[in-house]
Amino acid sequence: MLYLTSLEMRLSDLTIKSTGIITDIVDNPVINKLFEFGIIPGVEFSVVSVAPYKGPICIQVDDDLIALRKKEAENIIVE
């Protein structure tokens, strides 16, 4: 089970300057908030910055810059 999930790449695993497409979002309590910010399956993104000590991660989706915590980013599956 563990190694299966580890095959999927999560947004939280990425480092600065990586780009990709959001493929899926795991159901979580703030999933609607993510949608509201335009973080939905199918969109392209790039990682703009990552705050130190496992702080929030800032991504560009379309033309918006959005910052979210690592914990939220763990629910976002990317490729």
Next chain:
Amino acid sequence: MNNTSSLKNNIKIALIGNPNLGKTTLFNKLSGLRQKTGNYPGVTVDRKKGKFNFQNRSIELIDLPGVNSLFPKSQDEELVLDYLINQPDEDAPDKILVLASALNLKRTLYLFDQIRDLNIPLVLAINMNDLAQKRGIQIDADKLSLELGLPVVLISAKKSIGLDELKDVLIQDVELKTRPSHYIDEDQLPFLQQYCEKKNIQNPYLGFLKLIGEQSDENSTFIAENEIKPTKWKTRESILRYAYIRNILPNFMEVDKSKAVDFTSKADKLLVHRVWGYVIFAFILFAIFQSVFVVASYPMDWIDQGFTYLSSLVQSSMPAGYFTDLLAQGIIPGIGGVLIFVPQIAILFFIFSLLEESGYMQRIVYLMDKMMQRFGMSGKSVVPMISGWACAVPAIMTARTIENKKERLITILVTPLMTCSARIPVYIVIIGLIIPDDLYYGILQAQGLVLMLMYVLGVAVTLLVAMILKWILKSDFKSYLIIDMPEYLMPDFKNVFLSVWSNVKSFVWDAGKIILATSIILFVLATNGSDKFDRSEEYINEIHGKASEEEKELLLASYQLENSYLGVMGKSIEPAISPLGYDWKIGIALISSLAAREVFVGTLSTIYAIESNEEMTIRDRLKNEKGPSGEMVFTFATSISLLLFYAFSLQCFSTIVVTFKETKSYKWTAIQFLYMSGLAYFVALFAYQLLK
């Protein structure tokens, strides 16, 4: 619900939009200075109303807090939803003006799309069109208007572009056609219709919001009976609406990929850098301090000296008597005590509004989030905390943007521990007593250093208490942070000016009333008393018959104060405060500054002004103050004890009121007052006993 706005002379328009889109700018541009209710830095709280006339029609504009969707996650969002769905209300809008941003049309149209389904007459304004064009985004308003079936205006609120066209559209009638409910899956639609019929709700989307948003037995039964999954409904709504928007977007928007290199992403390379970001933030904090202490000290000196001069002028030029004394020793120092804060408050609000307007405030949230989480707060708590350096009242209100209830409560409870500007005069006077003006460590002035230490102490205790609260409070709420990092924009100086103006105005009025009233009451209480007070002249002549006239006058003054109503009050609390190193005169100052701590200095100056007729600055008076046996009253231990007492005690009526308003809880309001008072008393007690 009627779908047309009748041709009335007065039109009520509600302004709704996502946060950080320039909604406040638009509101200010449309209504100018004709606004009701004060606004606080950065966020729009309460219902702000403005009025303007256009072509013989009077338009009332209601500014609602910025929200991202109609699903309430924060108090601001609850407020907006409540306003929109709980109609009819006397404030119910004739029309809604939805503000979207040309820079991120897709996301801002989401909120529009939700509101559209409420079928209230609607106008869509798309802001920052000039910036969007610069970035290669072209929006065709006519095509969009056709697509949506309602008026669309492209504007730039900051540059006042398109505002006349917008006003023109606002006074015209809008007819909305009912459109298919594209926010729900077809197999679920019958349930929604059934619910609306049962509850007699005309508008299906209103029914949708009520069914999944309102907690009631009726709803729970309906949800259970029909096996509805409210979370699923919400999720599907988001996906369906975004799909709809993405689908229509190419019909009216073109994006030129070869857009100019983006300033924001360039600036962010530095401003949110893992090292430089923090260095720059620290530098900005330092700059705030410098301007508050160095720049503000000049106008503050002028105000202080000006009022001292005015007092002596009144005393010498007006006929001697009770009224002259009241004016020169009560009212004038009282007003001076209010106005002396104005420079610092103006500077602080000026800087905050610059940070907010430029978009940098959100970067602070991003940078500080991880650190603040350790203390049970969120990155968003940094804004209230920093605002707490100006005043805890607006600071506590800015905590509304924190979605998580525990983080928000902790932020509200600890924010008054930050060193607010009302503490500054108290600190400055007391520090001046124990540390000489000309003491330097290298290039650092010792007084300034101690003042900075007090700020550090404030922050440290704020974080410490927050951490303790984090341990004590249970949390049933999930904490999260998803924020928008807006484009960096040049601050609009009219907005900045308006923010400074309204904050200074409300301070001068609200705090001023209390301070002025306190100083008059104090003066009356200090110059009246019972029997002993009335017979004081006889008593002095009897006991000190041989003293010179001058000495007699001094002795009389101090005997009178001691036996005045005020003196009796001070004496009655002396047993409780003498372990802290305070005498009854300081006791009077403590009592009078219960409602507002800044009254402390004014009270001391009133008390000592009553005693001596010489016009001296407050600090000189305190330095000369001697106890009954000739010992100094303001010793090192007493001064430190006072500094600590004022650092922690919640002597601010306005803060108590705002905490109650924001928490809607007597319990938390009482807890905040009690823990801070307790902390103040025992820390001061400990310090005095240790140092004396």
